[in-house]
Amino acid sequence: MIDALWNLIGDDLPALQIAMPLLTATVCVIVRRPMLAWAVAMFNAWGAVVNASILLYRVWTRGTISYVEGGWPVPWGIELRIDLLNALVLLVVTSICAVVLVAVPRSIANEIPREKHYLFYATYLLCMTGLAGMTITGDAFNIFVFLEISSLSSYALISQGRTSRALTSAIQYLIMGTLGGTFILLGIGMLYMMTGTLNLVDMADQLALLGVNRTVLVAMACLGVGIGIKLAVFPLHTWLPNAYTYAPAVVTAFLAATATKVAYYVLVRFAFSVFRINLTLDGTHGGALLMTLGIAGMFAGSLVAIFQDNIKRMLAYSSVAQIGYMVVGLSLANEHGLTGGLVHVFNHAVTKCGLFLVLACVVLRMNSTRLSAFAGLGRRMPFTFAAFVLGGLSLIGVPLTVGFVSKWYLVLGALDAGLWPVAVLILLSSVLALIYIWRVVEVGYFTAPPEDADEVAEAPLSMLVSTWILIGGTLVFGVWTSLSAGVASAAARMLIGGVS
Amino acid sequence: MTAATAVGLAVAWPLIAVVWITVFSKRPNLRETGILLTGGSLFAIVAGVILPEVQAGGRPRMDLLEVLPGLELAFEVEPLGMLFGLVASGLWIVTTFYSIGYMRGHHEENQTRFYICFALAISGALGVAFAANVFTLFVFYEFITLTTYPLVTHAGTEKARKAGRMYLGILMGTSIAFLLLALVWTWLATGTTDFRPGGILAGKVEGTQLMILLALYAFGTGKAALMPFHRWLPAAMVAPTPVSALLHAVAVVKAGVFTVLKVVVYVFGIDLLAFTDASRWLTWVAAFTIIAASCVALGKDNLKARLAYSTISQLSYIVLGAAFATTAGVMGGGMHIVMHAFGKITLFFCAGAIMVGAHKTEVSEMDGLGRRMPLTFGAFLLGSLSVIGLPPMGGSWSKWFLMLGAAEAEQWVMMLVLMASSLLSIGYLMPVVVRGFFRPAPVEDGHGDHGSSGFHEAPLLCVLPPVATALGGIVLFFCAGDIWQLLTGMVP
Numbered sequence: 001m002i003d004a005l006w007n008l009i010g011d012d013l014p015a016l017q018i019a020m021p022l023l024t025a026t027v028c029v030i031v032r033r034p035m036l037a038w039a040v041a042m043f044n045a046w047g048a049v050v051n052a053s054i055l056l057y058r059v060w061t062r063g064t065i066s067y068v069e070g071g072w073p074v075p076w077g078i079e080l081r082i083d084l085l086n087a088l089v090l091l092v093v094t095s096i097c098a099v100v101l102v103a104v105p106r107s108i109a110n111e112i113p114r115e116k117h118y119l120f121y122a123t124y125l126l127c128m129t130g131l132a133g134m135t136i137t138g139d140a141f142n143i144f145v146f147l148e149i150s151s152l153s154s155y156a157l158i159s160q161g162r163t164s165r166a167l168t169s170a171i172q173y174l175i176m177g178t179l180g181g182t183f184i185l186l187g188i189g190m191l192y193m194m195t196g197t198l199n200l201v202d203m204a205d206q207l208a209l210l211g212v213n214r215t216v217l218v219a220m221a222c223l224g225v226g227i228g229i230k231l232a233v234f235p236l237h238t239w240l241p242n243a244y245t246y247a248p249a250v251v252t253a254f255l256a257a258t259a260t261k262v263a264y265y266v267l268v269r270f271a272f273s274v275f276r277i278n279l280t281l282d283g284t285h286g287g288a289l290l291m292t293l294g295i296a297g298m299f300a301g302s303l304v305a306i307f308q309d310n311i312k313r314m315l316a317y318s319s320v321a322q323i324g325y326m327v328v329g330l331s332l333a334n335e336h337g338l339t340g341g342l343v344h345v346f347n348h349a350v351t352k353c354g355l356f357l358v359l360a361c362v363v364l365r366m367n368s369t370r371l372s373a374f375a376g377l378g379r380r381m382p383f384t385f386a387a388f389v390l391g392g393l394s395l396i397g398v399p400l401t402v403g404f405v406s407k408w409y410l411v412l413g414a415l416d417a418g419l420w421p422v423a424v425l426i427l428l429s430s431v432l433a434l435i436y437i438w439r440v441v442e443v444g445y446f447t448a449p450p451e452d453a454d455e456v457a458e459a460p461l462s463m464l465v466s467t468w469i470l471i472g473g474t475l476v477f478g479v480w481t482s483l484s485a486g487v488a489s490a491a492a493r494m495l496i497g498g499v500s
Numbered sequence: 501m502t503a504a505t506a507v508g509l510a511v512a513w514p515l516i517a518v519v520w521i522t523v524f525s526k527r528p529n530l531r532e533t534g535i536l537l538t539g540g541s542l543f544a545i546v547a548g549v550i551l552p553e554v555q556a557g558g559r560p561r562m563d564l565l566e567v568l569p570g571l572e573l574a575f576e577v578e579p580l581g582m583l584f585g586l587v588a589s590g591l592w593i594v595t596t597f598y599s600i601g602y603m604r605g606h607h608e609e610n611q612t613r614f615y616i617c618f619a620l621a622i623s624g625a626l627g628v629a630f631a632a633n634v635f636t637l638f639v640f641y642e643f644i645t646l647t648t649y650p651l652v653t654h655a656g657t658e659k660a661r662k663a664g665r666m667y668l669g670i671l672m673g674t675s676i677a678f679l680l681l682a683l684v685w686t687w688l689a690t691g692t693t694d695f696r697p698g699g700i701l702a703g704k705v706e707g708t709q710l711m712i713l714l715a716l717y718a719f720g721t722g723k724a725a726l727m728p729f730h731r732w733l734p735a736a737m738v739a740p741t742p743v744s745a746l747l748h749a750v751a752v753v754k755a756g757v758f759t760v761l762k763v764v765v766y767v768f769g770i771d772l773l774a775f776t777d778a779s780r781w782l783t784w785v786a787a788f789t790i791i792a793a794s795c796v797a798l799g800k801d802n803l804k805a806r807l808a809y810s811t812i813s814q815l816s817y818i819v820l821g822a823a824f825a826t827t828a829g830v831m832g833g834g835m836h837i838v839m840h841a842f843g844k845i846t847l848f849f850c851a852g853a854i855m856v857g858a859h860k861t862e863v864s865e866m867d868g869l870g871r872r873m874p875l876t877f878g879a880f881l882l883g884s885l886s887v888i889g890l891p892p893m894g895g896s897w898s899k900w901f902l903m904l905g906a907a908e909a910e911q912w913v914m915m916l917v918l919m920a921s922s923l924l925s926i927g928y929l930m931p932v933v934v935r936g937f938f939r940p941a942p943v944e945d946g947h948g949d950h951g952s953s954g955f956h957e958a959p960l961l962c963v964l965p966p967v968a969t970a971l972g973g974i975v976l977f978f979c980a981g982d983i984w985q986l987l988t989g990m991v992p
Contacts, residue, residue: 397676398646399639400567408568411684427681431673438668446656481568 013051014067014080017090018133020044020051025125034117038105041121045098045128052094056087060487066138074138075199081138084491088342088484089265090135092349096257097128100250100353103466107250107360111162120160124254127153131262140188140198140274143266147184147230150262151177154255158247169242176229176239183226190219191274204274216275223270224286231263233290233327234297237320244316249360252312256319257353261345264326268342271330272495291331295425297324302432306439312359312369314436315352318395321429322348328422329410335489335496337413340406342488343481347394347402350477354470355391358384361459361467374440376449380456383464385444387471392437394474397430401478405485503553503560506545507575507630510585513542514592514623518616525612532600535615539593546589546626554582555986561632570691573639576632578695579989580765580834584758585629587841588751592622594965595746598849601961602742605856614654614740618747620647625751628758634683634693634767637759638675641723644755645671651743652736663735670732671722678720682713686767695762699769710768710778717763718782723756724819725812727789734808741852744804749811749844754837757818761833764822765990773825774909782823783909787917789816794924801862803851806928807844813921814840814887820914821902829905831987836898838983839886842973843895846883847929849966850876857958863932868941870933872956875963877936882970884929889922894976 024044028037059065059082067080082090101124105117112120130150134143155177159170192198194215195206207216225236232240240260244252301321308314322344329341359369361384366373377385394401407430414423458464477484501509520534553560554577564573577585599618603611624647627640645668653664687693689704705713722729736748747753764773773779790813797809817840821833853876854860858869870877886893889900899918906914957963976983 393646396672397680398642399635405568407680408571408684411681412688415684415688423681423684424677427677430676434668434672434676438665442661442664445650446653446661479565479567479573485568 021129028122037118048094075202079138103463166246180229187222253356257349294327298429338492339489340409344406357467375447378445506549514619517619574632575630588625598965599742674722682716695766745848786816786820824909826908832901839894843886850880853958867939870936879966879970897980
């Protein structure tokens with residue numbers, strides 16, 4: 001029977017990756033009952049993980065998959081194109097979706113009225129559709145379409161936060177995000193004008209024949225700014241801290257680990273696959289610009305994080321810093337540096353998602369994520385807080401955690417490029433992470449909770465499971481790196497090979 | 501059991517104690533018996549199985565896993581690591597006895613957490629000792645920092661938290677900013693981070709770069725307490741005394757100087773350093789630290805603070821030995837790891853015994869105390885002699901070889917530094933003994949006159965360990981030949 005099923009859908013797996021969440025989102029709206037909607041979403045999300053794993057395995061063993069939608073041949077029809085780069089990103093996105101979903105029911109019970117739960121699941125799945133679509137599509141315009149699907153649904157998700165600030169944050173993100181989307185659309189439009197195609201591979205071939213002219217440069221700039229906003233590259237990050245702080249706890253965990261990562265993927269895709277131009281050689285100093293912004297983000301994000309009283313906001317600024325690392329990795333434009341950036345997509349997703357889930361547990365029990373809420377948490381919620389410590393160590397980059405793997409490749413890349421000051425800066429900013437993390441750890445273990453504090457129970461099992469899957473992941477993938485670093489370095493080799 | 505499996509087992513062995521402590525946390529006697537048994541069996545493994553193999557010229561090796569290409573977790577025992585492993589595991593037993601006396605006598609809280617972190621730190625120290633490459637060493641180095649942090653902040657007071665901040669900030673900050681950079685650089689230059697006899701850098705890194713790399717290693721190893729990265733050590737004295745004794749006189753700080761020594765011998769290779777003179781600047785930094793820390797120690801009235809600065813000074817002896825890049829220098833440095841360990845742990849044990857028995861922490865309060873606590877002060881005298889470097893204590897040998905190293909390197913100024921430092925250490929250690937034995941006890945005001953009459957030692961478990969380690973110092977004076985013999989395997 002399995003064989004029969006396999007014959008039926010085996011070749012259509014890439015399409016299912018997009019179609020399934022889209023379909024189940026509507027199912028959620030129809031069934032309406034929260035737990036049933038959750039079950040549907042879970043079924044879909046874990047199915048997507050299996051699907052993404054199979055795709056990654058196929059790409060690893062047999063090479064790039066090209067799936068032609070509706071039988072229209074490329075470059076006229078729309079292609080789904082999966083290579084090592086996006087297969088890895090797809091796996092990250094789907095896995096995060098699935099793991100976070102485990103924690104969702106208990107967490108949103110506290111934050112969102114029960115009658116809206118089915119809509120939450122529907123929106124969540126739509127967002128997943130958009131992110132998966134952006135990741136695997138081989139068509140430039142489709143990237144824009146899926147970007148908008150994911151963006152619109154994420155505005156909706158963010159606005160569900162408990163305070164009215166959630167609404168203003170969502171609007172702020174909406175304005176910035178729409179600006180970003182517009183820039184991306186402009187860029188794609190200009191490229192279409194120059195090449196007459198929307199297929200990314202075809203576009204790259206045409207551009208290679210065409211060479212660099214002013215329109216292409218402007219397109220490049222538009223795409224850079226547009227993706228930069230979605231990616232929250234410093235100083236285009238202003239939407240991020242508010243959005244992350246005021247969104248429902250699980251939404252923050254989900255978006256922090258997926259939305260910016262996919263945007264980073266799109267940036268890499270355009271920079272290395274479509275333009276195929278060495279970032280530093282094109283006379284625009286794009287590489288130098290990105291590197292400067294990345295480093296500025298590393299320090300600005302970490303420094304601001306140190307002074308935050310709201311820990312959710314602190315981690316949001318930490319994300320700005322971590323995005324800086326990824327951008328620096330890309331801007332180094334060598335194999336080790338790009339590997340560092342790509343592996344950090346994986347590693348940072350696991351780490352930051354775990355940490356934001358810890359905050360979901362904290363906010364559930366303490367009704368606050370301010371530093372004062374962490375007083376004595378080491379004893380009051382030992383498992384939750386231990387997860388925070390481990391996740392924090394990974395952010396710092398302690399060896400045997402995933403953070404170390406990223407830092408290893410990034411520093412290696414910087415030294416490879418002969419830029420030892422960059423290597424030093426990367427490491428120095430890790431020390432800043434030590435400061436902002438340890439501030440919390442100290443309060444958790446050494447500050448006594450207020451005298452009149454109520455007894456606090458440990459977080460519910462479902463949320464602990466979900467948190468610890470990710471925190472466990474930071475340790476497992478810190479030691480066993482074949483999946484993350486192995487695929488990332490192969491992808492980086494492929495991309496760098498495409499450039500030279 | 502082969503020696504190779506024993507190596508991995510030894511590193512993991514203290515974890516048995518961790519499990520035991522967790523299970524029997526509510527039953528102190530059973531809990532502490534378990535720690536002692538684990539400690540005893542650990543020493544048996546290290547001394548009984550691994551040592552003979554290493555003495556016979558073997559290098560038992562155990563590969564765990566490859567984390568990234570060319571970056572693997574692996575253990576390999578060579579003479580220097582063997583020595584450090586023996587010291588750490590051996591003194592753990594003595595310290596456990598002492599801890600039991602001290603922690604109970606001092607009515608400390610959170611003893612379970614204390615013993616767990618202690619055992620983990622020992623595991624980390626053995627990991628550092630047996631590391632087969634810089635990466636593994638780095639992993640366990642960070643592990644030690646993290647597991648000793650709760651020990652430093654044990655009291656939970658604001659002062660302890662501040663100390664903890666400095667402790668973690670300096671140790672982790674330097675290791676991430678410098679040591680990790682050095683690690684990546686080494687890997688990039690050579691494609692490996694293995695410790696190999698004769699070093700791996702020859703022909704790969706040259707000129708000024710060699711000096712910079714050495715600086716990254718020397719300052720990146722914050723645990724070696726080279727100035728200006730030494731402030732964490734006095735700050736860490738806020739921890740309970742057994743921690744100061746074993747960790748901040750032996751396991752943690754020796755992990756630091758051990759790292760420097762090991763990197764100099766097995767990554768740079770002393771021939772390379774001697775030939776290029778890339779380590780000459782380091783002798784001056786070490787010399788400065790030796791003298792400056794001794795001078796600071798002279799001015800400290802708090803006994804533990806005085807001992808801490810003495811430790812900073814003595815650690816730089818070992819860095820100095822490494823920086824000479826001569827056979828006698830590195831072997832003298834290696835030997836000093838052992839000798840200073842026994843001397844300084846004795847002194848700290850005594851400081852703790854005085855604290856428990858007489859509730860005194862300042863040197864100026866210790867007048868006449870020696871007559872009440874003759875065993876403690878007797879041990880303190882022997883420990884002092886060892887740190888100063890006088891016979892019949894083991895410390896005299898290591899100082900002798902370091903002198904020899906200076907002569908081999910033709911660094912005559914450094915011989916003067918070593919001599920001056922001995923004089924200074926007489927200056928800051930002897931007053932304690934002199935006050936204790938020869939000054940009259942202050943007249944007690946009011947209640948009870950138990951000051952002048954009879955002995956009033958701390959509990960037995962606090963007094964016997966320092967006596968034992970002091971006597972150990974004498975034994976080492978006669979066993980120095982064996983240690984020398986073992987260490988000859990270090991330099992090809």
